[in-house]
Amino acid sequence: MQTLDARGKSCPLPIVLTAKAVKQMSVGDDLTIFADDRAFLPDIEAWCKKTGHELRGTQSKDGYFEAIVRRRA
């Protein structure tokens, strides 16, 4: 399972790091991202909408958020 820990990082880093990580993945792979930036949930949803990758799910954890993104094309 590939993970990206973007906790402690603020906009635009969580999205920028996600973009970089997803580029390295194979199609169909999942990336689990941890972030505590309040903007992260709306941003990752918008990012997936724009780039066409799949947002598998998001969760609010204790003090941070978790999102799973699957690489499409």
Add this chain to the structure above:
Amino acid sequence: MDGDAGTQAARLERLETELALLKNQLHGLGGVEGMNAALVKPAAGQEDRLSLIVFSGSLDRLIAAFVLATGAAAMGMKVSMFFTFWGTSALRRDAQVKKSLLERMFGWMLPKGVAKLPLSQMNMGGGGPMMIRYIMKKKGVASVEEMMGIAAELGVEVNICTMSMDLLGMKEPEMVEYPGLAYCGVAKFLETAAPGKITMFV
């Protein structure tokens, strides 16, 4: 039946409009050969590009510009930045360059690069930028220098207005190194920005 006719009429009208638009775009491309040869130019406002004019030379505005640029690049957009007037200061580095007296005066008066930029408000004689940088570091916000590096990695295009450089006495050897750094005028900006979806002035 009436509903069907109404919907059909609406569909027909929509199709005719789209056809007219397409015809317009293909006009001038010639026959089949023309279509294959030319990449169909996207209609105005359709290219997935963000074009930014960076006119300001204050740290806060540069931060905003680079957040926009790197964010857009991370979303898969093409990004072009055009630095002009006070924005050109942000792309300076400390370098000895031959200049005339007036040019040298401008050189002293203008900040030498991102690290020396004032805030547009609450500058407090230089205290403002220091505070902002401290808080940015604490909150995990990338510094402008880091964002410039990210921009370079993500293929953000950076262009510098030569007219501004001439006015402010800046020379090419004193500008930062950036992959593909280009010098240009207003026409390049307009040509680049015209088909793009988002164009902004910072």
